[in-house]
Amino acid sequence: MGGRVGLKGTDGPEILEKAVALGAEPQSQNRTIECLSRLKTLKDSIELITCPGSMGEEASVRCGFSPKAISTTAGPITTASDTRSAARQMSDLGVDLLLFVGGDGTARDIYNAVGDSMVVLGIPAGVKIHSAVYACNPLRAGELAWLYLQGKAKNVLEAEVMDIDEEDYRRGRIQARLHGYLRIPYERRYLQRAKTGSPASEQYSQEAIAHEVAECMSGEFHYVVGPGSTTRAIMEKLNLTGTLLGIDLVHKKRLVGKDLNEAKLLERLEGKRTKLIITPIGGQGYLFGRGNQQLSPKVIRHIGKDNIIIAGTKQKINSLYGRPLLVDTGDKATDRLLDGYFRIITGYREAIIYRVTY
Amino acid sequence: MGVDETTRVRNFHQAKWDEPIIFELSTEGERGVIVPEVEEDIERTVGDGVSELPPGMSRRQAPALPEVAQMRVLKHFLRLSQHCLGADLNVDMGQGTCTMKYSPKINEVLARSPKVAEVHPLQDADTAQGALEIMYKLDTFLQEISGMSKFSFQPGGGSAAILAMASIIRAYHERRGEADKRDEIITTIFSHPSDAAAAAVKGYKVITLYQNEDGLPDVEALKKAVSDRTAGLLITNPEDTGIFNPDIVEFVKIVHEAGGLCGYDQANANGILGITRASEAGFDLCFFNLHKTFSSPHGCGGPATGALGVRDELISYLPIPIVERSGDRYFLNHDLSNTIGKVRAFYGVFPAVLRAYCWIRSLGAEGLKEAACVAVLNNNYALEKIKKIKGASAPYAEGKRRIEQVRYSWETLTKETGVTTEDVAYRMADFGFHLWSSHHPFIVPEPFTIEPTESYSKAEIDEYIAGIEKIAAEAYAEPEKVKNAPYNSVVHKIDNSTLDDPEKWAITWRAYLKKHECK
Numbered sequence: 001m002g003g004r005v006g007l008k009g010t011d012g013p014e015i016l017e018k019a020v021a022l023g024a025e026p027q028s029q030n031r032t033i034e035c036l037s038r039l040k041t042l043k044d045s046i047e048l049i050t051c052p053g054s055m056g057e058e059a060s061v062r063c064g065f066s067p068k069a070i071s072t073t074a075g076p077i078t079t080a081s082d083t084r085s086a087a088r089q090m091s092d093l094g095v096d097l098l099l100f101v102g103g104d105g106t107a108r109d110i111y112n113a114v115g116d117s118m119v120v121l122g123i124p125a126g127v128k129i130h131s132a133v134y135a136c137n138p139l140r141a142g143e144l145a146w147l148y149l150q151g152k153a154k155n156v157l158e159a160e161v162m163d164i165d166e167e168d169y170r171r172g173r174i175q176a177r178l179h180g181y182l183r184i185p186y187e188r189r190y191l192q193r194a195k196t197g198s199p200a201s202e203q204y205s206q207e208a209i210a211h212e213v214a215e216c217m218s219g220e221f222h223y224v225v226g227p228g229s230t231t232r233a234i235m236e237k238l239n240l241t242g243t244l245l246g247i248d249l250v251h252k253k254r255l256v257g258k259d260l261n262e263a264k265l266l267e268r269l270e271g272k273r274t275k276l277i278i279t280p281i282g283g284q285g286y287l288f289g290r291g292n293q294q295l296s297p298k299v300i301r302h303i304g305k306d307n308i309i310i311a312g313t314k315q316k317i318n319s320l321y322g323r324p325l326l327v328d329t330g331d332k333a334t335d336r337l338l339d340g341y342f343r344i345i346t347g348y349r350e351a352i353i354y355r356v357t358y
Numbered sequence: 359m360g361v362d363e364t365t366r367v368r369n370f371h372q373a374k375w376d377e378p379i380i381f382e383l384s385t386e387g388e389r390g391v392i393v394p395e396v397e398e399d400i401e402r403t404v405g406d407g408v409s410e411l412p413p414g415m416s417r418r419q420a421p422a423l424p425e426v427a428q429m430r431v432l433k434h435f436l437r438l439s440q441h442c443l444g445a446d447l448n449v450d451m452g453q454g455t456c457t458m459k460y461s462p463k464i465n466e467v468l469a470r471s472p473k474v475a476e477v478h479p480l481q482d483a484d485t486a487q488g489a490l491e492i493m494y495k496l497d498t499f500l501q502e503i504s505g506m507s508k509f510s511f512q513p514g515g516g517s518a519a520i521l522a523m524a525s526i527i528r529a530y531h532e533r534r535g536e537a538d539k540r541d542e543i544i545t546t547i548f549s550h551p552s553d554a555a556a557a558a559v560k561g562y563k564v565i566t567l568y569q570n571e572d573g574l575p576d577v578e579a580l581k582k583a584v585s586d587r588t589a590g591l592l593i594t595n596p597e598d599t600g601i602f603n604p605d606i607v608e609f610v611k612i613v614h615e616a617g618g619l620c621g622y623d624q625a626n627a628n629g630i631l632g633i634t635r636a637s638e639a640g641f642d643l644c645f646f647n648l649h650k651t652f653s654s655p656h657g658c659g660g661p662a663t664g665a666l667g668v669r670d671e672l673i674s675y676l677p678i679p680i681v682e683r684s685g686d687r688y689f690l691n692h693d694l695s696n697t698i699g700k701v702r703a704f705y706g707v708f709p710a711v712l713r714a715y716c717w718i719r720s721l722g723a724e725g726l727k728e729a730a731c732v733a734v735l736n737n738n739y740a741l742e743k744i745k746k747i748k749g750a751s752a753p754y755a756e757g758k759r760r761i762e763q764v765r766y767s768w769e770t771l772t773k774e775t776g777v778t779t780e781d782v783a784y785r786m787a788d789f790g791f792h793l794w795s796s797h798h799p800f801i802v803p804e805p806f807t808i809e810p811t812e813s814y815s816k817a818e819i820d821e822y823i824a825g826i827e828k829i830a831a832e833a834y835a836e837p838e839k840v841k842n843a844p845y846n847s848v849v850h851k852i853d854n855s856t857l858d859d860p861e862k863w864a865i866t867w868r869a870y871l872k873k874h875e876c877k
Contacts, residue, residue, distance in 0.1 A: 038776060041838070139776045154855065201858075318799040322569055341582040349563040350554075352547070353579040355570070 028101040031125040031138040032059035035099065038142025039149070040064055046149055049095055051086045054078065080109045087113035097148055097185070099123060099141070104163040107131040111161040111180050119156055119183050121145055130290060132159035133182045148185035157186040157202050158229045160281055162291055178227055178245050178281060178291030205313035206230050208348040210237035213277060213311055214253075222269065223250040224303065226278035226292050230311050234277060247294045262296045269299070275307045276300075285320045287356060288338070289328030297331035305337060311345040317354065324355035332358075366824040370790035371846040373440035380434055381867045384424040390431055422868070441848045443792050445656070449822040451740070451814060452786065452793035454763040454807025455550070455598050457626045457650035465653070465716045469709040479704035483689050489708055490688035493681045496665075496715045503726070504624070504644050505637025506667030511648075511706030512677045516625040518701050519645035519664025520556035520592060523621035525698040526643060526668065526675040527590040528560055530619055533696060540589035544613070546575040548597035548765075551797050553623050557592060569801065573599050573754025577608055584616035594623040595639075596630075598797065598807065599753075600737065600760035610640040619643065619672075625664070627651045628811060629734050629762030632727030636667070643668050652714035661707040663714075677701050732812035733762050736819060740764070740810050743823050749774060749830045753802050763809035765802050772804045777833035777840045779804040784851070785832070785843035789825045 039046070040063060048067040050056030055078055060067040070089045072082060083106060090098050091114045098118055100110050103126010110120055110133075122134035123141040135141035147153035158181040165177075186202075210233040217223060225231050225248045235242040240255045242248035249257030249268060257268055281291040287310065288295055300308075310325075327338045335358035344354050396406070408416065426434070444450075450458035468474065477489050497509040513519035524543065531537040543557035546567045554564045565583045567575040574597075591613040596602040603609065610620045622636045622644035628651045636644040648654045648663040656662070668676060678697045679690035690705060721729060741764050744750050749771025752764050768779045779795045783806070786793040796805035810819050833840050844850065856862040864870035 137773060139773070143776055152855070314799060317568075318801060321803050322571075322801060341576070341579045343565070343582065346566075349558065350566070351563065352566045352568055353583045354568050355576075355579070 027125045028123075029054065029059055031123050032056065032101050033062055034138035035101075035123045035142040035145070036060060036063040036065070038139060038146055042146065042149060049090065049093060051082075055082065055086065080105065083109040084113040090114075091118050097121060097145060099145060102126045103129050104131050104161075107133050107161045107182065108163050108179055111182055114182075116158070116181060116183050119148070119185055121148075121184050130162040130164060130176050130284065130286075133161060133184050144185055144187060147187050153185050153187040155186050155201060156183050158182070159184045160228075160291065162281070176286075176290035177293075180245065181229065202313055202315055205315065205347060206233035207237070208350075209311045209313065209345055210234045212345050212348045212350070213309065214238055216309075217250075217253065219252045220273055221251075221307075222256070222272045222274045224248075224265065224269070224274060224276045224295075224299075225250055226276065226295060228279040228281055230279035230313060230316075231277055234311070245291075247292065261294050262299060265294060265299050266302065269302055274303045275309055276303045277309045277311060279310070279312050280316060280325050285316075285323065285325045287325045287327050289326075289330065293330075295329075297329045297334035300329060300334055300338070308342070309345065310342055314346045314352075317344065317346065317352065324357045327356060327358050365828045366821055367789045367828050368821075370788065372443070372787070372790070372848050373437070374848050375437040375440065377434060377437045377441070379867065380424045380426065380431075383426050383430060383434065386425060388425045388427050390426065390428040443787070443790065448790050448792050449814060449818045450792055451808055451810040451819065451822055452783075452791060452806070454600075454765065454794065454809035455626060455797070456656065456794075457628045457647075457762075457809060457811055458656070458813075459628070459650075459653055459811040460813040461653050461655040461713065462717065462720070465713040466655075468716060469712055474709055474712055477708060484687075487688055490681050490690070492715050493705065493708070493711055494683055494688050496711055496718070497681060499715070499718050500646060500665055500667060502723075503627075503631060503635065504646070504667050505635040506644060507670045508673045508676060508680065509665050509667045510676045510680055511663050511665050511711050512700065512702050512704070513645065513664035513666050514702045514707065515649075515662040516550070516623075516645070516647045516664045517552040517556060519625075519647075519666045520550075520552050520621070520623060521559060522664075522666050522677055522698065522701045523592060523643045523645065524556045524560040524562065524590075525701070526672060527619045527621065528562075529675050529696055529698050530672065531589055536617070537589075540587055540617070542583075542585075542587045543589055544580065544583050544591045544593075544618075546593055546597060547799075547801055548573070548575075548599050549592065549594035550598070550623055550625060553592040553594065562589060563587075569599075569754070571754075573597075573601050574603050574605075575609075577605050577612070580609055580612055584612055584618070586617065588613060588616045588618040590619040590621060592621045592623060594625070596761040596763075598763070599755070599765045599802075600629075600763040600809075601755050601758075602630075602761050606639045614640065625650055626762065626809075628809075629730055629737070631730040632723060633730055637669065641669075642672060648710045648714040653717040654710040654713040661710060663707050663710040665714075679705055681705065729812045730762075733810070734759075736810040736812060736814060737762055737764065737808075739816070740808055740819055740823060743820075744808065744826065747823075747827050747830045749777075749833060750826070762811070763807055765796060765805050765807045767802045768804035768806065769802075771830060771833055775833040775837045775840075777837050779806050781840050781843065782806070782826070782829050782833070784847075785829045785840045786825055787844040787847040789828070789846075791822060791825045793826075 036059060043065060048060055048065045050060050050067040050069055051072055052069040057067055057069045072086060087110050098120040100106055101123040106126060107122055121141055121144060123138050124134040135144055144153060161179045161182055162176050163179060209230060213234050214237045225235060225242060227245050232244055238253050242255060243259045246259030248255060249260060278287060280287050327335050329335055339357050341353050342356050343351050345351050445458050477486055483490060493511060500509045501507060513522050528537060531540045541563055542565050543562040544565045545553040547569060554566060557564050567579045567583060570576040595606050613620050619642045622641040624644050625647040627646055645664045645666045648665055649656045674694050674696040675698055676694060677700055678694055679692045682689060682691045738759050741752060741760055744766060745752055749768060751767050751770060753767050768782060772778050783793040783795055793806055796807050829840060862873060864873050
């Protein structure tokens, strides 16, 4: 809501009031209509459950649906707790797909309410979208929902919920944190009349990467393992229970450190030959500086550019459509050091050479 | 007549027969031909013809073949043929990278002649001198076209030729005692996917270079990829984008300096005949698909030929046999010191070799170059027209000419209307056109690849593009109409999801019955 008036988000009632005072209009209504209009053809075959009034009902009616509204205590200006309570009710009702509209703050609310218990999909309308749970635009969200509800997109993907501190952002600093993973539908695009089948699933790709990385590990090195579902697959392959969101340390295929912060990392890595295993985080392809700030410029420099092992599924890389991976370590010299081509492990005995920049 | 005056799109409707699979037509005991009983005199002289077979070679159960009468079989296959939209029916420029050009029908007449069709691969070379001469001469033509020193026609298609290149690369490093160390092959994301696949089949790790902002693999990326583990480079140029890599000489040099060999995937060389050659860029190996550039028809997966060429030092690694000449006599040479053995039986698909030979002879050197020039001209004419269509774009190399094809994008159309490249492809079938999205992965968003070749007239290119134009306009006006297409084709929409389900997919009727629990 706050984007066009330059507020960088509207988390919290004071900012929201300020936004309204500056003449901001909620984008969510139009975005919802854009998305729902794609679902019109399913009008008679799905039941649409929504929140009353501006939280979905109005948009649904305008798209020709006769929605069933859940009860809510929300006032004219809706809040984060309204979102959470609505999501919980939807979960209790056992809906097949929860569509939500907003930005990173909304994604966090949904995640806090339902976790990975149900399949959800974000319609992007927020100022900050670092989370990968949003479709690239409302129309695409509608398309994906349309396919999923008809059983044509059967696959589900774990996507990152990220958020940055809005106060920091307003002061010009970005500190994105990884909060968890929501389950979203994803469509594996088929080749029509083609010579080949469809690409491998995300889970298969992660397992293939895990095999490759595990096979190349050597007892001479300590391995710093960054957050993400791809690196988690590597830990699973090693039969280790690491932290999904934190930084872990592995030596001789044993877990020797868990959820380490910058200071602890520097202390533990002192005098040791170290490699770092990381995967791009979020939908924008950030390697450093989003969701893994523990890997500070000091830590990166200590480990050394040549000891960075990047792993990522082809699906994730290809969804960037050739845009480079990004680093934003907070230190320009470190960013410049990391600028260039890197080898990225994308499968078992498969790698790509890809550009990293800042 | 027949064509809409304003849109210039045909009022097309394909036949729809709902024809069952031939196994479903089977009636026990039904026969196409009743073979006469063996007469007593004959049986007394030669036996029953079956009991002489070694026990291990005769099957206990008869094969479960469909039992169908002649006329029904004929009808079955005629109906299936009407379900197809072959290269000779439609303006087949929508299957970019495949080089769907005209295959002159006189060459089919020659290929069907008993002199060709009845040549047996095991007959004495002295009785097949004409066939061997044609193979030998096609080899010399391709040497001139590529700058390589010797060709083998054994590989049965492009992927088999790539596999042969990867096999030669491995054998070369084995001979030098470096095969264990050199375990990586480099390719690019816009090269044919088989360049990566064949390398993987040979046990190589595959390193793929992604494109830079110009759509090309970057010299800096290649430098990052090479090491003492590099076995070789397998690369297409121009790539699937139709952009020619101007740094190709440096690419080859960098890989050579790292100790690797360089194989040029020239499956499609249609835009560069007589203009540039593999040898000029320094390549060690290359191959041509005779069914692409050299007009032999695409046999729907075979029989085909991936003509594999190597420079001098690698001739001894070629698959055996190769055709050679001694004085006036042509013969098959099975004696090559480092040969990789065989990638297929015998010496290659002779009818494909014959058609390529005839095509080259009918055009001559100047004609080949002219074919390439016209293919490039047609492509750039199409590019200028397609760029103007609302919703379409041609990513990369802004303002530059392309070679023989262009990978376009419907990214804008999809963003603005929700209509995807698959939707457009389905709708094209309603006008009697074939449009193919592209090889995975979809690096170019919502891709489609157009390659007009030299075969099509301006009028036909215009007609095809009119189809694309009409659908783009429909997407903006009534997207649902495009999304629900096709309407005039054989089938409506195919459920592709079984392609991902090992419990469901079946490539034989027996597997189908087993997996789908039919009787």
